[in-house]
Amino acid sequence: MARRRKSLPADPVPAHIESLSHDGRGVARLDGKAVFIDGALPGEDVDFIYTGRHRNYDEGRIEQIRQASPDRIRPRCSAAGVCGGCSLQHLAPEAQILAKQGVLQENLRRIGGVTPETLLAPLTGPVWGYRHKARLGVKYVRKTGELLVGFREKRKPYVARIDNCEVLHPDAALSPE
Structure with a gap:
């Protein structure tokens, strides 16, 4: 007998974001269960829509930010919410x-069972145009006769429609300029 799938609540749900997951999603806890919310940052109060429910965790996406983090900025890339890059x-x-340093420390502690005695200052470089290596998707769309080259959309098999990528090095530009 097939298990009946529960429908997801349609109405937005309020949540306080406690931390950031390793893949950049905000983490909230509702009734003791972790909820990973796309686009949310630690310290924020948001309303979110459920996008998936699982035994040990749930998933969602932001519907509205009620109290933004002071670390929230406007993305430079217009495709930032869609592109998975x-x-x-x-x-x-x-x-x-x-x-990212926090994720590394947590992985060292949880997986490796080690805690560093001292931490060096993180290595940093340019914020934009730094990426020399990328895994891009290519898709020919018959209906429009269009060839798409770029990153896949977040959690989807489609290639995102982007004209250029702000993090790719200029020598690896997506547009033929």
Whole structure:
């Protein structure tokens, strides 16, 4: 007998974002269960829509930000919310480095069972145009006769429609300029 799938609540749900996951989603806890919310940042109060429910965690996307993080910035890329190439463009660069350092420390502790005695200052470089390597998708769309080259959309098999990528090095530009 097939299990009956529960429908997802349609109305927005309020949540306070406690932390950031390793893949850049905000983490809230509702009734003791972790909810990973696309586009949310630590310290924010948001209304979100459920996009998936699982036994040990749930998933959602922001519907409205009621109280924004001071580290929230406007993404430089117009495709930032759709493209899967960058998941943290809405987080200030300095805060991104600290978040990534936190993920590394947590992985060392949880997976490796080690805690560093001292931490060196993080290595940093340019914020834009730094990426020399990327895994791009290519798709020919018969209906429009269009060839798409770019990153895949977040959690989808489609290639995102982007004209250029702000993080790719200029020598790896997507547009033929």
